[in-house]
Amino acid sequence: MLDRLFGKPTRWAGLLILAASYLAVLVVVFPAGSSHAELVADLRSHRASAVQVDTDGAQVFVQWTTGVFVHKAETYQFPYGRPGSAGAINAFEQVVEQQVAGSGATVRFQPFDPSYGFGGLSLLVAVLYPSILGWSPLGVGAYVIGLLIIGHILLDDDRKQTDQGGTWLWICLLTGFGFFAYLWAEPSPLLAFSAKRRRKGQGWPMGVPGALGATAVAFVLLIAGGIAFIQAIHAASH
Structure with a gap:
């Protein structure tokens, strides 16, 4: 039954x-550079509503999303480099709220996701995929597919008797x-380039070297x- 489900x-x-x-x-980890004017335009036109903010005390690092594959970023500089006594983030939020006033836009300011600090390493840690995407359809889908794969590895009788099952398990748990x-x-390649049919249950590539090679x-x-x-996304944003 499991093999039929994993067809x-x-x-x-x-x-x-x-x-x-x-x-x-990828677009979250490597957002396209943008401007403050574009942020305000996206908020006023309701293409975005959530704004992620962080600061080093003197400037504010901002990211926002206008689509599944469109993630933008800007570094907001205060006039004369002085955010004021309220603090950089509070001052930035006040500026944005004043600029979008009258548009009917509701802006939600959020701190950066904790996984943001991993940078490019996020791509190597499987569990961070859905954590970055949250409860979006893609985030939930990644969880479901991951659980299905782990279940197939653990419950497959042929692999439980070999080192290959353990190898695949560790590879999947440690990398994306x-x-x-x-x-x-x-259990067999999705596209077979040989006319010779393989025996049922025979994996490809076979063995630990094959799993590592794949x-x-x-x-x-x-x-x-x-x-x-x-590169294509960033080129299109300029």
């Missing part, structure tokens, strides 16, 4: 969800790329694709 349609759907969540995490590799390779390939492809995606 190729489910695996293809899982890959699409994970790929979308990966790209969504193992989930992609497992969906593609287990994850390495996934790592290279996702990093290369992610860099190209972020």
Whole structure:
């Protein structure tokens, strides 16, 4: 029953969800540079309502989202470098509220997500994917796909008798790329380039080296694709 649930349609759907969540995490970790005028315009036009803020005491670091794959950032500088006695964040919030007054916009100011401090390392830690995306459809989808993969690894009788099951489990728990590799390779490759059919239950690639190799390939492809995606997003924002 588990193998039927983990069939190729489910695996293809899982890959699409994970790929979308990966790209969504990328735009959060590497937001496109923007301006304060654009922030105000997005708020006044109701394209954004939540604004994440942080400060070093003299300036405010701001991020906001206008779509699933559109995440922007600016560093707000106060006139003469003086935020005032109220503090940088309070002063910034007052400035924004005055600038959007009359538009009907409701602005929610939020501190940066704790995972923001991980920077690019967020891409290597699987559990941070849904934590960054929150309870959005992609965040929930990433959780569901991840649990399905872990369940398949733990409950598959063939893998419980070999080192391969343990290898896949640790790869998936420690990295975000193992989930992609497992969906593609287990229990058989999604795209078979050989006409020879494999025996039922036989994984590909086989053994610990194969699992590590599949994850390495996934790592290279996702990093290369992610860099190209972020470059395209940033180019389009200018």
